[in-house]
Amino acid sequence: MRWSIRACGRGARPVVHLNRNILLGGTLSLLFLGLAALSFFWTPFDVTRLDIPDKLQPPGGDHLLGTDHFGRDILSMIMMGARTSIAVAVLAVGIGIAVGVPLGLLAAARRGTLLDEVIMRGNDLVFAFPSLVIAILITAVFGASAVNAIIAIGIFNIPVFARLARGAALPIWERDFILAARVFGKSRLRISYEHILPNITNLMIVQGTIQFSLGILAEAALSYIGLGAQPPTASWGRMLADAQTLTAIAPHVALVPGLAIVLMVLGLNLLGDGLRDWLDPRIRVQRV
């Protein structure tokens, strides 16, 4: 769950694979986004109603993916859980971008100053904390809830985006058109906003996709240890926690939510890789 490592895995991927990644990843991601969206209007069964005599039904029959230990429909739970996972991950990434990118741009604009140093050392500091431990601490202090899970995950997204934004912004500051803008008397902040930001957007989108998938995994881990969204809100991690002791009696209860997590994360990662190759001009430059 070290959210930065994934970003180092940038590979030079053959051009022929580009569309396939975007296609496959996009399909998987859209599938879950669609399920989550659909759950606002319709689910096969009401997930807040318990039907205990109907518990642990195998897949097939009335319940396409079976029922859980309270007799709830697993497909409906997966749909509602997708909503929770996506909401938590998107908002956590949102925090990372909203705070991290301006910090990174600021650091780049004031390169070499004390401000830059403070921001970058602050980033190192956050990176130095074992993320899961801090997430557990945060939820232990403020109580377990989806909102606190978002904050806990979001905090660790801030340095990822700050570092990336600074790193991407620095070379742009050396370019001629920035020099031109400075000659015209534009302030550093205005240049950051008007010229630097548009040039690093693609990179942020790619990183955002990757962080999104890490957010899904982190949300699953937190709710697995009981620190994410609270019942009756469905969440994949808690479905897994509830299912743990049932693996030997009713394997589907543990397999279905696990597979949902794997497919969603896989989809987002493929999409991120595909988008990176497609959007990021630096990779293309490197290949020339």
Place this chain on the structure above:
Amino acid sequence: MIRYLAKRLLSLTLSLIAASLVIFAVIEVIPGDPAAFMLGLNARPEAVEALRDQMGLNDPLFLRYLSWVGGLLTGDFGTSWTYKTPVAELVSDRIWVSLPLAVYALILSTLVAFPAGILAAARRGGLGDVSIMGATQLGVAIPNFWFAMILVLVFAINLRWFPSGGFPGWDDPLAALKSLTLPAIALALPQAAILARVMRSSLLDMLSEDFIRTARAKGLSRRQALWRHAVRNALIPVLTIIGLQFAFLLAGGIIIEQVFFLPGLGRLIFQSISARDLIVVESVVMLLVFTVIVVNFTVDLAYALVDPRLRSRG
């Protein structure tokens, strides 16, 4: 170089002070009175008060902070409230589970990732590359606790090749290794996937460097160039990742230690948080943060030695 070193040392110290303040602040606001918790439901208020006094919970905040940091500096980590033993002793017991587990997982992931990464780079675009890269995609997408659940079901309950959890101690090294195997595999899977990808891309970067082109122009085949020159040079970024992963594994096994009920550092933190044994939480988290900060510092320093250009970095 000396100026650079002094600057980095100063920032290292400031980081550690900031970290200690953050940890202390966060932990002090955790709700739940540890004294009331330890005495349970029928405790008389005066007994709770007596215990609070004994534990020093009634002292002013800054005094408690100073005595904690002062203790850390002199190697005195305090005494666990629940276990009533020195924290240093608890940590030194547990580190002999967490440290070997992290090393074991790292070895496993390296053993898998190196050949996989090299093979993928050598067969770039081929069937081997595509399937290895597909496998790594899957590897990073599988939640490790779920993978651990499946491992237990298959290898401990059904096949009974490995124990389902627990740790017998190092008196019997073979049994100890056996009980760390499933947890190490569960931890190693995503790390191996990441490492294989880094290995591959770093090799591919190397292959486009001038000295490889020169080597190939001299008549070496692509594979010969890869083996003779690229692998060695590609190791630098790979080793960085391994360093980072190691620090992560040391602390990040928290859930895996929970699944396999291993008496390691992660589980110690988790238990201490639920028992409100704040002195243990403070000290162990500080220790982990210290480790990461020092590892980062060392890596930075090593880079600066290798590549003087980095010293001017902001």
Place this chain on the structure above:
Amino acid sequence: MTHFSKLLGASVLALSAGMATAQTDITVAIQLEPPNLDPTGGAAQAIDSVLYTNVFEGLTRFMADGSVVPGLAESWDISEDGLTYTFHLREGVTFHDGTTMDAEDVKFSLDRARAEDSTNAQKGLFTDIAEVTVIDPQTVEVKLAQQNGNFLFNMAWGDAVIVAPESIDTIASNPVGTGAFAFADWVQGDRIELTRNPDYWGTAPALDSATFRFISDPTAAFAAVMAEDVDAFVGFPAPENLPQFEADPRFQVLIGNTEGETILSINNKQEPFDNPQVREAIAHAIDRDALIDGAMFGYGTPIGTHFAPHNPDYVDLLDNSPYDPDRARALLAEAGYGDGFSTTLKLPPPSYARRGGEIIAAQLRDIGIDAEISNLEWAQWIEEVFTNKDFDLSIVSHTEPMDIGVYANPDYYFQYDNPDFQDLMDTLNATTDPATRSDLLAQAQTMIAKDYVNGYLFQLSVPTVAKAGLTGLWVDQPTAAVDLTGVAWSE
């Protein structure tokens, strides 16, 4: 299980039966690790689970059926006025460090427990003691300030065991008692080891050594038993797995009673729960059968009041609060909450509370009450719910034996304040005639049921899963204990 492993299991059994000596060690798992090893200084039940009767003994002791029998006191005399107890101690009892156990140790232990600065978690057990006097090394006299029909029962508790002044400083990490087993080693986070005490005063136990392991995670518990990593699991945390063990010839499953009345605690001083009609509505909203089936997979006995069904004085009051959602809705409407209301449900960690809470929340939602679940760690629960009474609803099992008396304390966390009940309890405490006591207890049970103080859910049962050849384990849990003195492997 495959046929092959069944065959293998059978042949292993046959093999061990053929050997001359039976197994003499045991690995017992319990859910929680003791935080320290001082039963007289900590509240954690796990301390007693490991040490009670095994390492430490009191003047009296509990047996598996809950009866109180002589322990370190061989016999006792009670004065006419019921205020003076003279205990005659057993001869030749030594602590594990070799020192003798005599009247001085008894006086030390009791005085220490009731002292001003004592951190004994059950100080209430000792409040009636006025003076402890050493008559001679084998005789100790305890004077009470007032009559206490429960005194011998109180002295059987794990918090009242006899400790030695010589070893008291290190008791938390190196407990020295008089029991059949001596403490050997504690690997924190993993296990505690005990070895047989060769100088034990009583019948020597069949086991040479015992290892306690601590597995709180239900999955890990299942895996550990299935993989035969442990010989017995007392208080198995996952009832859903019990049918599998029952069907497996390698294991036996014992379902025991506990003193744990599991209730939906209601804050009686908090609006709208100060209205009896609202509490009655909640009582009718609860479907106990679904709850026991869903949360406990069928293991548990429904209760209609705060009293253990296996107690001879128990009154069946289930008909007072049958599951009837229509009536519940009507009652809510009468009380002026026709549109329902929102409230909170604070849950401690055990699965009966977490799972039960989800089911109760769904059942309350059915009659229009929207209960928001909030999961708490024990420390938070004790502070917020128990100490500060900052809660609406909670679910908890009250595991102390015979604890209906807490309803007479208006400051107790659910804040039931009924002078009639308080008078009733005063009468009960001053009464010694068994028939009258029984009648008063029945009145007390009925009163709290009719007042719908709390939602009465079920009596918690304690499942023990053990290997097939193990005998002598306690089935019921009259107190927290894993008494190994009578445990043996059958041939």
